[in-house]
Amino acid sequence: MLELRGISRYFGGLAALKDVSIKVEKGEFVGLIGPNGSGKTTLFNIISGVLKPSSGRVLYMGRDITGLNPNKICHLGIARTFQIPRPFKNLSVIENVMLGVLFGNFEQFVPYSEENVKQEALKYLNFVGLRVDESTMPDELTAVGLRRLELARALATRPALLLADEVLSGLNKEELAEASSILKRIRDEMGITIIWVEHIIGALMNLVERVIVLDYGEVIADGSPTEVSKDERVIEAYLGEES
Amino acid sequence: MKSPWVKKLFLLLILVLLVIFPAASPSPYLVHIMTLIFIWAYISTAWAYMGRFGLVSLGHGAFLGIGAYVTALLFNYFNLSPWIGMLIGASSAAFLAAVLGYACFRFGVIGDYFALVTLAVGELVALSIIALRDTTGGSLGFTIRNLGNAPLYFQFSNKVYFYYLSFLFLVFALYLWVRIDKSKMQKALRAIGEDEIAASSVGINIIKYKMTITIISAFLTGIGGVLYAQYITYLNPHTLSGVEVSLAIPFKAILGGMFDMWGPTIGTAMIVSLEEYIRVSYGTKFIGISEVAYGIALIVLIIFLPKGLYGTLKEMKIFKNERRRQYGCNKRKEVILRGR
Numbered sequence: 181m182l183e184l185r186g187i188s189r190y191f192g193g194l195a196a197l198k199d200v201s202i203k204v205e206k207g208e209f210v211g212l213i214g215p216n217g218s219g220k221t222t223l224f225n226i227i228s229g230v231l232k233p234s235s236g237r238v239l240y241m242g243r244d245i246t247g248l249n250p251n252k253i254c255h256l257g258i259a260r261t262f263q264i265p266r267p268f269k270n271l272s273v274i275e276n277v278m279l280g281v282l283f284g285n286f287e288q289f290v291p292y293s294e295e296n297v298k299q300e301a302l303k304y305l306n307f308v309g310l311r312v313d314e315s316t317m318p319d320e321l322t323a324v325g326l327r328r329l330e331l332a333r334a335l336a337t338r339p340a341l342l343l344a345d346e347v348l349s350g351l352n353k354e355e356l357a358e359a360s361s362i363l364k365r366i367r368d369e370m371g372i373t374i375i376w377v378e379h380i381i382g383a384l385m386n387l388v389e390r391v392i393v394l395d396y397g398e399v400i401a402d403g404s405p406t407e408v409s410k411d412e413r414v415i416e417a418y419l420g421e422e423s
Numbered sequence: 424m425k426s427p428w429v430k431k432l433f434l435l436l437i438l439v440l441l442v443i444f445p446a447a448s449p450s451p452y453l454v455h456i457m458t459l460i461f462i463w464a465y466i467s468t469a470w471a472y473m474g475r476f477g478l479v480s481l482g483h484g485a486f487l488g489i490g491a492y493v494t495a496l497l498f499n500y501f502n503l504s505p506w507i508g509m510l511i512g513a514s515s516a517a518f519l520a521a522v523l524g525y526a527c528f529r530f531g532v533i534g535d536y537f538a539l540v541t542l543a544v545g546e547l548v549a550l551s552i553i554a555l556r557d558t559t560g561g562s563l564g565f566t567i568r569n570l571g572n573a574p575l576y577f578q579f580s581n582k583v584y585f586y587y588l589s590f591l592f593l594v595f596a597l598y599l600w601v602r603i604d605k606s607k608m609q610k611a612l613r614a615i616g617e618d619e620i621a622a623s624s625v626g627i628n629i630i631k632y633k634m635t636i637t638i639i640s641a642f643l644t645g646i647g648g649v650l651y652a653q654y655i656t657y658l659n660p661h662t663l664s665g666v667e668v669s670l671a672i673p674f675k676a677i678l679g680g681m682f683d684m685w686g687p688t689i690g691t692a693m694i695v696s697l698e699e700y701i702r703v704s705y706g707t708k709f710i711g712i713s714e715v716a717y718g719i720a721l722i723v724l725i726i727f728l729p730k731g732l733y734g735t736l737k738e739m740k741i742f743k744n745e746r747r748r749q750y751g752c753n754k755r756k757e758v759i760l761r762g763r
Binding site for chain 1: 607610611613614617618620621622623624625626627628629630
């Protein structure tokens with residue numbers, strides 16, 4: 181479904197990503213981990229079109245999407261959430277999600293009527309378990325609420341591939357379990373392929389089927405959670421970071 | 424809050440009053456002031472189409488000047504009726520807006536930088552008009568050939584026609600405002616105005632929507648320039664283009680409140696009346712006093728009342744009713760925790 185071929189990205193002379201090649205198949209639930217600054221978010225920015233790679237290609241469903249504008253990529257069916265939630269603060273929560281419905285993936289477009297769009301938006305808000313009324317503004321939401329809003333807005337664009345960037349950071353234990361179960365339901369019930377970047381590795385390892393580990397912009401491991409957690413380079417990378 | 428039909432009745436009343444105003448007015452001078460208010464309110468409303476979405480242009484004088492000069496020159500030299508010339512003039516303004524907009528939006532020139540680029544473009548147009556003095560009359564300006572009463576050539580012996588005409592244009596600009604508000608474009612632009620990266624990630628084509636609103640705004644402003652020039656029958660680069668007008672237009676809109684459809688009109692009414700008052704009562708004693716007053720007022724406004732006078736008043740009313748659908752009022756005292 182998604183294939184990265186030799187992606188590199190330099191910021192000045194610094195390499196954030198070095199020759200990264202990854203293949204993700206339809207229906208997979210992939211975790212992407214790595215120490216701070218290993219290039220996870222940069223990779224997401226490149227897939228979603230916010231950044232252009234210095235070299236390499238991004239292929240999606242057999243099509244070269246390298247360097248397309250983010251809105252084009254969204255229309256092709258790739259949605260993302262942001263590490264730090266970026267709600268539209270002056271729009272109500274429902275309006276935020278409505279934007280996704282209105283401007284997202286065109287192929288399954290609902291006929292435009294305010295009511296239609298609102299119902300559709302509420303559907304996604306319900307799915308992620310965010311109950312709000314008409315006038316709730318994003319700044320009234322808690323940290324979990326904002327994460328849910330990010331997810332609902334991304335889902336509203338009707339993606340086939342979801343890039344989830346640190347959905348769990350800043351949540352307590354109870355919330356962790358709930359938020360990660362939402363991701364699982366997105367894959368299982370909506371059939372959306374997910375690539376999930378996360379710092380809280382424990383929660384991630386329990387859910388995903390495959391883990392890709394980045395370190396200093398390079399893929400150092402790629403396999404099932406059990407395989408990866410035994411990999412020496414991975415242990416080194418993480419312990420090395422902590423010491 | 425007032426019920427919708429009371430509001431409609433109130434609007435209708437104002438409409439009727441404005442229609443019969445010229446007949447009831449004690450002096451043609453007041454009609455003249457009203458005409459000026461309509462023209463400038465129309466122009467600053469067109470400016471606010473962009474301004475309210477964070478596309479602050481300080482170069483609308485460029486569009487105003489191009490619209491007016493192209494139209495008037497076509498008439499003076501080729502005898503082309505301004506009714507047709509106006510479309511060419513406004514299209515030229517829109518074309519400049521398209522070029523300028525694409526260059527800025529493609530390379531992500533936003534916010535203050537966009538304002539600076541437009542400021543330069545406004546001045547560039549004014550300087551070009553002065554430089555082409557053989558055709559345009561330079562900074563001395565030029566007069567539109569007088570045909571007496573020639574409605575087909577946008578000239579009326581009775582100035583009352585301009586009153587009604589500019590009134591119609593203002594009504595049209597306000598109507599278009601409502602139409603834009605109901606469109607998908609308004610939603611896209613609000614999102615873009617807040618966070619471009621997030622907006623594009625939900626599939627909004629940033630360049631397309633910003634270009635569209637910029638072109639609409641420039642086209643309408645170009646027509647506004649024609650309206651003003653035909654009314655005054657004299658064109659001058661300083662009154663139609665350049666920094667002075669380019670700043671005066673946004674100021675009117677910001678004073679009234681650019682986020683509300685009535686804001687620019689109310690702001691314009693206040694400024695034009697004040698300007699006339701100062702001009703009549705102090706005359707040439709303090710040349711430039713109104714500009715000084717503008718400058719001070721602008722600073723105070725931007726710091727304390729960014730939503731303008733009317734916008735702020737309206738918002739206070741909304742707060743009372745605990746409705747907060749207005750732009751930017753995300754500073755409620757108590758934070759209700761929801762979403763768990």
